[in-house]
Each structure stands twice: as C-alpha cells, then as structure tokens.
Amino acid sequence: MSDTFKVDANSAIATTWSDGLGVALKQQQPESLELVGAWTDLSVFTGLVDSVRTLRLSGAESNGRVRSLAGLGCFVSLNSLSLANQVETGLENLAAIPLESLYATAQTGLMDCLSGSSVRRLSLMAADASLIQTNLHLPQLISLNLIRPKLSDLRSLSGFSSLKTLHVSHASQLQSLAGIEALPIEHLAVETAARLVDLGAATSLDSLKSLRLVGVAKSARHPALSDSRSLEVVHLAGKEFGPVDWRTLLALPRLAKAFAPWDPSVVERAQLEHWLPPNRRFRTFDPAGARGVRMLFVEVEACDPSRGTA
Numbered sequence: 001m002s003d004t005f006k007v008d009a010n011s012a013i014a015t016t017w018s019d020g021l022g023v024a025l026k027q028q029q030p031e032s033l034e035l036v037g038a039w040t041d042l043s044v045f046t047g048l049v050d051s052v053r054t055l056r057l058s059g060a061e062s063n064g065r066v067r068s069l070a071g072l073g074c075f076v077s078l079n080s081l082s083l084a085n086q087v088e089t090g091l092e093n094l095a096a097i098p099l100e101s102l103y104a105t106a107q108t109g110l111m112d113c114l115s116g117s118s119v120r121r122l123s124l125m126a127a128d129a130s131l132i133q134t135n136l137h138l139p140q141l142i143s144l145n146l147i148r149p150k151l152s153d154l155r156s157l158s159g160f161s162s163l164k165t166l167h168v169s170h171a172s173q174l175q176s177l178a179g180i181e182a183l184p185i186e187h188l189a190v191e192t193a194a195r196l197v198d199l200g201a202a203t204s205l206d207s208l209k210s211l212r213l214v215g216v217a218k219s220a221r222h223p224a225l226s227d228s229r230s231l232e233v234v235h236l237a238g239k240e241f242g243p244v245d246w247r248t249l250l251a252l253p254r255l256a257k258a259f260a261p262w263d264p265s266v267v268e269r270a271q272l273e274h275w276l277p278p279n280r281r282f283r284t285f286d287p288a289g290a291r292g293v294r295m296l297f298v299e300v301e302a303c304d305p306s307r308g309t310a
Contacts, residue, residue, distance in 0.1 A: 009038055033054070115138070140162060178201050181204040210233035214238050232255060235260070258297070259298075278305040280302060
C-alpha cells in the first residue's frame with residue numbers, strides 16, 4: 001500500500017489499545033505510517049507494523065516534541081524515519097535501527113547515536129558546526145540536506161568523504177562555501193543564504209554536475225565556472241545576480257540546462273547562439289519578461305554542424 005496510514009495517539013489509545021486499529025494495520029499492511037501525538041512506548045505496535053518501511057513521528061501537541069523512541073525496534077523493516085522535532089527520551093533506540101534515510105532536528109544525543117551508522121540520506125534542522133564535526137561520523141552518507149544550519153562556512157562537512165548531494169537552505173549565518181572543495185559532490189544547491197558572499201568552493205568541485213544558487217548575498221560574485229567541466233545544469237537566481245557570463249556558461253562541454261539572468265540589450269540572442277560550440281544548439285530558449293534584465297532558461301542539445309541549426 002503506497003498511501004500513508006495515520007494514527008493519532010489520543011484516539012488510538014484512550015484507556016486501552018484499540019483492537020480495530022490493530023486489525024486495520026494487519027489487513028492493510030502499510031509501508032508508510034505517521035504517528036501523531038505523545039507516543040510514549042512504540043512497542044504497542046509489535047507484530048502490527050512489519051510492513052512499515054517509512055515512519056514519521058509528528059510530535060506532541062503541547063510542545064511539538066517527539067515524546068519517546070522507546071520500542072522503535074518493533075519496526076523491523078524500517079529504513080526511513082522522520083522526526084518532526086527534538087526527541088525527549090529513548091534516542092538510544094536509534095543505534096540499533098539500520099536506517100537509510102533520516103530527517104531530524106539536531107541535538108547532542110541524536111548525533112551520538114548516528115555516528116558510524118548506515119544512514120545514506122540525512123536531513124538536519126538547525127545543526128551547528130560543533131555537533132557535526134565532533135559527533136557525526138557517517139561513512140556511507142551520500143546526501144545531506146541542512147535546513148536553517150548555524151554555520152558560517154562548511155568546513156565541518158569536510159569529513160563526509162562519500163557525499164554526492166548537498167542542499168543548504170535558510171542559512172542566515174552562512175558566509176562561505178569553504179570546506180567542501182575536496183568532496184565528490186555532484187549536486188550542490190544553496191538557497192536563501194543572504195550573507196553568503198564566498199562561492200569559490202563551488203568551482204573546485206571536480207565532479208559537480210548541477211549547481212543551484214538562489215538568494216545569496218547581493219555582494220556575492222558569480223562563481224567562475226570555466227573549469228567546471230562536468231557541469232550539466234546551472235541555476236542562478238535572485239535579485240543579487242546581474243547578467244552572468246553567458247559566453248563561459250555556454251562553452252561548458254556538458255551543459256544541458258541553464259537558468260540565469262540575461263540582458264538582451266548587452267548580449268543579443270544571436271550572439272548567444274554564436275557562443276555555442278559548433279556541435280551544439282538551443283533546444284529551448286525561453287526568456288521570462290519583455291524588458292531589461294530577465295531570467296533566461298535554455299536547454300542545449302547536440303547537433304550535426306554540417307546540417308545547420310534548423
């Protein structure tokens with residue numbers, strides 16, 4: 001069953017466990033389950049949730065926190081866990097679960113339990129440098145999503161030697177991307193980081209295939225992409241970006257899509273087409289707006305130069 005099965009603690013357990021709920025879980029065998037409210041012992045689900053692979057704990061109504069992870073081990077097939085807020089007790093139960101994906105709010109006990117685990121995809125809310133660097137060792141981590149991180153740079157991530165995808169959002173303290181230069185990152189996205197001025201590390205990523213920068217500092221300089229030979233997708237947006245160096249952008253040998261500011265009064269479409277390599281052409285040329293600097297979306301494809309550009 002693909003739909004999420006939702007259970008509210010207040011209605012499921014008044015004074016005794018609801019037999020009807022147990023029957024429904026056995027009959028439907030959901031793969032995705034959401035538990036709402038102040039659950040204090042998850043072992044009440046023993047034998048009823050063997051099919052559940054994805055679990056979300058939404059937290060108590062009083063403070064939004066997850067009351068406890070006691071009994072989490074009864075979810076024998078679990079590989080993806082989402083914790084809506086910090087956990088009050090029972091964090092140690094995480095250590096025995098071979099999770100592949102986790103969404104959680106950073107807290108000291110959580111980081112200790114995760115260190116050395118099999119987690120491959122991690123979304124962390126409000127993480128700071130000391131917690132990541134000191135407490136978090138994830139040798140299999142390939143995807144990291146940092147939401148509202150308390151970081152001024154990314155040096156605390158330098159130990160994630162398997163990291164392929166990095167997404168940073170709502171990073172009000174972030175000023176530099178320094179620290180990720182030696183990582184095998186293929187997909188980098190930074191959104192809503194109004195103090196971010198140092199973008200240089202993005203140009204040092206040899207494996208980078210997609211780059212998304214939205215809402216960085218107004219004083220940020222465009223990253224020099226001429227050496228980014230693996231780039232396929234580039235997205236540069238926000239009021240802070242003026243017209244980019246389209247000549248360098250279009251010369252990238254693997255470029256497939258680009259979305260960035262363009263000023264046709266400075267560089268006409270014909271000139272952009274001229275800057276394309278002889279064996280490349282625009283598949284899509286879609287400017288947004290009719291005047292001044294506008295956002296331009298292009299798709300580039302291979303062509304036979306002997307047949308022209310029709």
